[in-house]
Amino acid sequence: MTLQQAMIPHFDPIVGRYLNLDLFGRPHRIYVEEAGQGIPLLCLHTAGSDGRQYRGLMTSDDILQRFRVISFDMPWHGKSSPPAGWHEEEYQLTTKAYVEMILTVADALALDRPVVMGCSIGGRVVLNLALDHPERFRAIIGLQSGAHVDPYYDITWAHRPDVHGGEVCASIVSGLMGPASPEAERWETLWHYMQGGPGIFKGDLHFYKIDGDIRGRVGAIDTSRCPLYLLTGEYDYSCTPADTLDLVTRIKGADATIMKGLGHFPMSEDPAAFLGYLKPVLERIEAGTRAA
Structure with missing residues (x-):
């Protein structure tokens, strides 16, 4: 889309x-967004943020012709x-609540065997879905899937009365994005974090850093039952390439791909670059559906 068209x-x-x-x-009243038609693709957002992270995917005409994208x-x-x-x-x-939530939604x-895609905490919980x-x-x-993460900062800063919670949460994640990410998309990603409710990012990190450690179980995932x-x-x-490559050995x-130039929020920090990696995966899934 040209600048003139965008205006x-x-x-x-x-x-x-x-x-x-x-x-x-x-x-509960759960806010749901969707676009497109075809194979259902259920998208899970990161800790402390929300479904707006998938805007780039939900406005990709090429994908929307073949997939019903839902977040x-x-x-x-x-x-x-x-x-x-x-x-x-x-x-x-x-972990228990997270899995129950996804299955209930x-x-x-009424999604018929959807594709599920999650990032960060979502990238962790999809391992539970693959397993169970x-x-x-x-x-x-x-x-950004890994079986666990070692603590590398004090999460109590994510919810304190003497600091601005939203700005602290955004500052915690700001360094996780690729240095070449477009400025507008980078700051939109951070804005979502600045708007989070008090203590929500910290509450999500309980799963990411403590309760959701799945190192002892990932080896039992059977990809013949679900790619x-x-x-x-x-x-x-946070979730390093080494963490993901470790999963491949176990x-x-x-199937793993390391995305050049991208960071922890690929779908929102640089949607165009991310789609270049995602589309071949979706094509393989689509081909598998046709074959089945």
């Missing part, structure tokens, strides 16, 4: 709605409000 008023092809459902025994804001994130009574509890994401949307629920998905794509594709940006010191049949 012409137009709507993105994205449609957003609220999904009302029972989750963890409580009523949802997890409870407490983006436009999905916390459940009633949230002010009397501390938000803390666990997929069922509520491979029959539910036709393929799994992990962005597993791993895409990791080279400029990431998971028979896993």
Whole structure:
């Protein structure tokens, strides 16, 4: 799209709605966006952010002709409000709750064996899906996937009364992006973090750094039951290329690509470059669907 074309008023092809459902025994309103038609592709956002990270994917005409791209804001994130009574509890994401959430939303949307793609915490939880629920998905794509992460900063800074939580969260992740990422996309990615609710990024990190350690189980993933594709940006010191390549040595049949120039948020920090790596994977999944 040229600059002149971009200045012409137009709507993105994205449609957003609220999904009302029972989750963890409580009523929730989950904000869901989608675009396109065809094979369902369910996208999971990173810790402390929301589904807006997949805007580049949801406006790619080439992909939308063949895939129904769906993202949802997890409870407490983006436009999905916390459940009633949230002010009397501390938000803390666990593996069990994360997996239940994804399966419940997929069922509520009546998705027929969707492709699921997650980044960061989403890239971690898709390993759980590949391990425990491979029959539910036709393929799994992990962005910035690793079995664990060693603590490398004090997460209490993500929720303190004496600092601006949103700005601190953005500063924590700012160095994880590739140095060549376009400035506009880089700052939009950080803006999503600046808008996060108090304590939400920290609560997600409970899963990422503590509860979600899956090192002892990844070797049991059977890619013959569900193909597993791993895409990791080279400029990431949270989930490093070495972390992803370690998974390949432990998971028979896993396919991994290290994305040059990209960092921890490939789909939002540089959508054009990311799509260059994602499209061949989607073509393989599409070919597998036709063959089946």
